[in-house]
Amino acid sequence: MYKKRVNYYLSYYRSAFIYFYKRLFYIFCGALLVSISLQLFLIKNHVIDGGIVGVSIILSHISSIEIGLSLLLLNTPFFFIGYSYLGKRFLILSLFAISVLSLGTHVLEPYPSITNNPFLVIVLGGVILGLGVGIVIRFGGSLDGTEVLAILFNKRSTFSIGQIVMFINFFIFSSSIFIFGLKEAVFSLATFFIAYKTIDFSLKL
Template structure:
């Protein structure tokens, strides 16, 4: 019994079909983001938030390729993402950012579809948001801002969402000095549309999510979540309304970047488990902070 549980807790390799599906969708998401940037936003001097926004500003000031900055500035976050979230996330992010950097370079000579900054902000923000949402939904990221915010949150009184908001307000404000204040305002429109589109694409953009799992293999699942996600779990006593049987309910809180990995763990150990995931507006106190994964 102990040997079986130990094998279940340890990381198992993803199937080729799962890896292929994830790779194709992350590739598609990264290309869509590149289209939103190079065909709509960048030619109209409208920027996005995060590392992408910094990359657009630096590319404009230096004349160097946007893809170079997108890749270089995200490099440190591959390692940080590996330590905070896991190997699968880091590899998925590396692949997504590489595709994004190459795609922006290849799309750079393509003629833009509109020179109207409002249309560019709306449609560029939508396409960019869909791309980012797809990548996040399938376990990766195209911007190191969220990883950076999770890291800073451990040593600050601010939430991940608040840190991201402050960071992006600074970047979007900087666009006013570089491109003009009208472009900064268009950038705010594009950022808001992208933000809401990501929300729709991944069905919930809140950084924290509560997870409820009912499974006969509750102990193995709980230990796997602790070992592979570094998240604490709580076992609650429950009773089936129809059967009257005693049941154990697993409760834990994760970040939205960890949702794909948690679902993978549950699917791997108990495909028949009941799983419910809900958005949380705020998390304070307790043992929500992540444990180090060795």
């Protein structure tokens, strides 16, 4: 009887260990997709993402602050809010995700944009971005402080995570008009519309 109980707990903890590292792997892939979307499609075409990422892009444009550093600094308060409501595992997975994103954007920064075609930038950039964010959220992490707020509000409302994020980002995109111009702001809004549709789709799979 004792041996069976020991074997049961060993099997349980082994499964939990494997599942946790499976989560880390998928979150790594999701954060890497977001890095690719940002550096190889969006940023160099003056198309911004929403949330803290969008704010970091704007700060990087008007100052010498690197995007990866801004992401870490600006996201930290939101992640600790998430820790208070969503637990230690959420904090660990989110810090891992944002670390991969920060490193990915740093490594890919010297490379030129894959395309300058506005249609391809919007569609491919938006789909890759939304898929990456959706994967990270689906496996228990977050890449952006606004996603943390969206996850919390989603638990207490009938709105989807993508809809809540889209509402928050409307104000960020509006402010980008004064930094990049109206055309780029419209492109950014169109890109994120595709991204948030992709987020919702990936979360329903």
